[in-house]
Amino acid sequence: MIRVLLADDEELMRAGLRMMLQTQPDLTVVGEAADGREAVRAAAALAPDVVLMDVRMPLLDGVEATRAVTGSAVNGTPKVLILTTFELDEYVFSAVRAGASGFLLKRSPPEVLIEGIRTLAAGEALLGPTVTRRLLAEFARSTPPSPAPETARRLARLTDRERDVLLLLGRGLSNPEIAARLHVGEATVKTHVGRVLGKLELRDRVHAVVFAFDHGLVRPGGGEVRRA
Incomplete structure (x- = not known):
């Protein structure tokens, strides 16, 4: 069973995600968070496998919440799947650096989101070609x-x-x-x-x-x- 934490400041969005995920026999929603700080606390307390993280939230945005959730450890920490409205959101690059392992648009079809959760839980990353190209372009702007x-x-x-x-x-x-x-x-x-x-x-x-x-x-x- 894949344990999922929902972090989004819109209650309606969380309710929709919960209803969708509960139809899957291998997915369970273990908690919800309405802001970044609550997401960090819930991730520590509930130990989810995957956190669905809205990138724009009050008190603590999705980037800093991701950084806190993933921390410095590699094993045993949740995988973070960033959800956002815009494909080239300015936060995406920072979120990946902060430890996010995936990125999907909120308008993605339900089957894409469900499979994305499974992909991250299996230890893989999830970034579409457009986002990957943007990441490489961002790297190319600075001298390593x-x-x-x-x-x-x-x-x-x-x-x-x-x-x-x-x-x-x-x-x-x-x-x-x-x-x-x-x-x-x-x-x-x-x-x-x-x-x-x-x-x-x-x-x-x-x-x-x-x-x-x-x-x-x-x-x-x-x-x-x-x-x-």
């Missing part, structure tokens, strides 16, 4: 720092092939694209991705992209890479 000694130590945990996979993740490639580039099967790529995330203590492939840019492994723009 050179890899720090701590980054080098973390990267030393990876094999050469795992490092290759990380660099391709940082360029936004999908598993099939990585498989074609490295001339291996998709199942092999999936295994490598899992090991990269585990060794670097990253939540999902979205945060692997963040890691690659933040630590100077991928140059803005053309997709060239730097060696640590």
Whole structure:
């Protein structure tokens, strides 16, 4: 059973989400929150698997609430699925940096939202192509720092092939694209991705992209890479 927390300042929106999710045999709504602070408290008390987080809420917005919910730990923390009205919401980039693992429009069809919750609960990330392109564009606007000694130590945990996979993740490639580039099967790529995330203590492939840019492994723009 996937435990879901609803965080939205509109009571009608929460009621609609609850009614929709309760029709699914593998989903259960364990709580609701009408503002960001309440969402943080409820996440700590109820330990949901997934938090549906409205990005614009009173007292504490969805970005800061996401940062507080995910904290610094990787394992055992809820996955946050950001819900917003606008596809290119100015908060999306900040929310991903804060620890969100997915993003969906409020007008998404019910089946898309339900499958999105299942995707996050299974440990995957959920970002559409438009949002992914925007994230990479945002990264490209700033020059990343050179890899720090701590980054080098973390990267030393990876094999050469795992490092290759990380660099391709940082360029936004999908598993099939990585498989074609490295001339291996998709199942092999999936295994490598899992090991990269585990060794670097990253939540999902979205945060692997963040890691690659933040630590100077991928140059803005053309997709060239730097060696640590």
